[in-house]
Structure formats: C-alpha cells, structure tokens
Amino acid sequence: MKYSVVIPAAGQGKRMNAGRNKQFIMLEEKPIIVHTISVFQSDEYCEEIVLAVNEREHDEFRSLIQTHELTKVTQIVTGGKERQQSVYEGLKALDGDKVVLIHDGARPFFTHEVVRKAAQAAEYYDGAIVAVPVKDTIKQVDELEVKQTIDRSSLWAVQTPQAFRLSVIKEIHRWAELHQIVGTDDASLVEMNGRSVHVILGDYWNVKLTTPEDLIFARAILREKKESEM
Ligand code: CTP
Ligand code: MG
Numbered sequence: 621m622k623y624s625v626v627i628p629a630a631g632q633g634k635r636m637n638a639g640r641n642k643q644f645i646m647l648e649e650k651p652i653i654v655h656t657i658s659v660f661q662s663d664e665y666c667e668e669i670v671l672a673v674n675e676r677e678h679d680e681f682r683s684l685i686q687t688h689e690l691t692k693v694t695q696i697v698t699g700g701k702e703r704q705q706s707v708y709e710g711l712k713a714l715d716g717d718k719v720v721l722i723h724d725g726a727r728p729f730f731t732h733e734v735v736r737k738a739a740q741a742a743e744y745y746d747g748a749i750v751a752v753p754v755k756d757t758i759k760q761v762d763e764l765e766v767k768q769t770i771d772r773s774s775l776w777a778v779q780t781p782q783a784f785r786l787s788v789i790k791e792i793h794r795w796a797e798l799h800q801i802v803g804t805d806d807a808s809l810v811e812m813n814g815r816s817v818h819v820i821l822g823d824y825w826n827v828k829l830t831t832p833e834d835l836i837f838a839r840a841i842l843r844e845k846k847e848s849e850m
Contacts, residue, residue, distance in 0.1 A: 623739040623783070624668040624718055625660050626710030629653055629681070629725030630699025632674075635831050641677060642829060643725050648842050650688070652829060653681070655728035657690045663732050665739060666692055670713045671725075672699035672706040704802055704809075708793040714786055719743065722789075722806050723781040729825045729841055735781055737820045742783035746815035749783075749807045750822035751776040776819060779826050782806050788815070 633642030643653040650658075660666040669692045673681045678696060685693045695713045699706030707722055714720060719742045721735065734750050741748035754775045760767045782805065792809045796802070803809040807817045829838055 621736065621739050621743070622665050622667050622718070623721050623735075623742075624670070624714055624786070625666060625721045625723055625781075626670045626672065626707055626714070627653075627656065627660075627723055627725050628672045628699060628703050628706040628710065630672045630674045630677075630706040631703065631726070633726075636829070636834075637832060641674065644680070645829075645835065647728070647835070647838055651684060652728055652838075653725045654684055654688050654690070656723070656725050657685075657693065658688070659728070659730060659732070659735070660723075661690050661692050663735055665736060667718075668695075668714070669693045670695045670697060670710040672697050672710040674699060702802060704793070704796065704806075707806060708790075708797060711786065711790045711793055714790075717785060717787045719783060720786045720789060721781040721783045724828055726830070727780055727826060727828045728838070729827065730779075730781065730822075734820065734822050734826070738781045738783035741818045741820060742785060745818040746788055747782065747784045747807050747810040747817040748820055749778055749805070749817055750781055750820045750826070751778045752822050752824055752826075753777075755824075778805055778807070779822050779828070780805075784810065 629643045636642040644651045660669055671693055675698045697709045697713050699709055719739050738748045754777050758770045792813055796809050810817055
C-alpha cells in the first residue's frame with residue numbers, strides 16, 4: 621500500500637493576510653509546510669513527495685527541505701494560478717500507475733492512520749477523500765435572505781488527503797484542462813466523470829490554515845500534542 625504524494629503549496633495565502641505565502645509562517649520552531657511534509661516523511665508507506673511551489677519561491681522551499689532533511693521530496697515543480705493547475709503540474713512529474721495522494725500544504729494536522737486509510741481505499745475505488753460530518757446548520761442564502769435550510773444529516777466537510785490511482789487522476793486533470801473545467805477539489809473532477817469516490821471519516825483537528833484565527837487554533841493543537849507526549 622505504498623503511495624506517492626503531491627503537495628500543492630503554490631498559493632499566495634491572501635486570506636491569511638501575512639504579507640507572504642502562509643506556508644512559511646512559523647508554528648513552534650517550524651514553518652507550516654515543514655510540519656505538513658514531516659508527517660509524510662515519517663510515514664513508512666510514503667515513497668515520494670512532489671511539491672508544487674510558486675516560481676519565485678523555489679529557493680526558499682529547497683533550502684527548507686535541505687535544512688529539515690525532508691529526503692522524500694524528490695521534485696519541486698512550479699505550480700499554476702489555480703490550485704488545480706498546481707496539482708496537475710505535480711501529477712505530471714510522477715510516472716507509472718501507483719496510488720497518489722494529494723494533500724494541501726496548509727493542512728499540517730493529519731495522521732498516518734488517515735493517510736493509510738485513504739491510500740488503501742484508492743486501490744478499490746476511483747477516488748477516496750477524507751471528510752467529517754458538518755457541525756453547523758447550513759442554509760442557502762441569497763442577498764441575505766434565507767432560501768432554504770439544507771438537511772445536515774447528509775452533509776460532510778471535505779478535507780485532504782484525497783487519494784487516487786495516478787493514471788485515473790492524471791487523465792481526469794488532462795480532461796479538465798482541455799475543457800477548462802475547474803473543480804472545487806480533485807475528487808469533484810472524478811465525480812463529474814461519473815466515477816465512484818469513497819469517503820473516509822477524518823477528524824476535526826485536520827483544519828486548513830486559512831485565516832489568521834486558524835493560527836491560534838494551530839498553536840493550541842501543537843501545545844496540546846506536546847503536553848500529551850510528556
Ligand atoms: N495552492 C497552490 N496553487 C495555487 C493556489 C493554492 O498550490 N495556485 C495551494 C495552497 O498553497 C494551499 C492549498 O493549495 O496549500 C489550499 O489552498 P488555499 O488554502 O486556498 O491557500 P492559498 O490559495 O494560498 O490561500 P488564499 O486562497 O487565501 O490566497
Ligand atoms: Mg486559495
């Protein structure tokens with residue numbers, strides 16, 4: 621059940637408002653991206669990591685990888701304007717027909733367990749995603765008027781990792797690019813092709829660090845982890 625990983629890290633982190641790519645924000649003594657890559661680096665089933673980065677940030681990422689001895693990062697590719705393009709550039713750097721995981725650079729709190737479950741499921745389904753049931757009531761709103769309250773029991777909030785067979789997801793990204801289709805995540809492109817996507821129950825720790833208050837949550841998670849290890 622070995623797998624490769626593509627990590628898109630080529631965004632600008634606009635909503636984080638840090639004045640630079642949020643991947644470099646320090647949590648404890650390490651940048652966010654180093655926390656994320658380290659989980660894969662220490663997973664025995666992870667064979668290879670491809671990182672998609674902004675053209676101007678190659679050197680900075682390369683030096684982080686060297687300093688932190690993230691030896692499983694075999695390639696750093698230049699990402700695109702949209703996340704989907706960055707992922708596709710990463711996929712193109714991989715050969716063969718193995719299982720590939722796609723995981724956001726900005727999501728450092730995931731476990732080996734969830735990674736392995738996703739990788740395993742990709743052997744049987746066209747795709748596998750990690751998700752959690754939504755906790756809030758969700759309403760559809762138009763111009764500040766409620767249109768409807770959506771039945772929450774069937775709603776799940778989707779995270780990464782998402783896992784696929786490399787040949788399937790590469791072909792689907794090629795198709796999406798050709799037809800200029802942008803999906804909200806990689807699995808949505810697979811769904812549009814009428815293929816089956818399996819859901820793995822994740823946990824609420826696996827937040828994507830998106831806005832400044834997420835950093836407060838992130839630092840609290842790290843403190844909690846440290847204390848539970850003592
Ligand atoms: N990403 C990417 N290439 C892009 C856009 C996003 O590789 N053109 C990556 C980000 O670096 C991040 C992940 O996709 O790891 C999830 O995206 P998001 O949280 O939206 O990050 P940003 O796009 O950087 O943030 P924002 O949308 O606030 O600018
Ligand atoms: Mg974005």
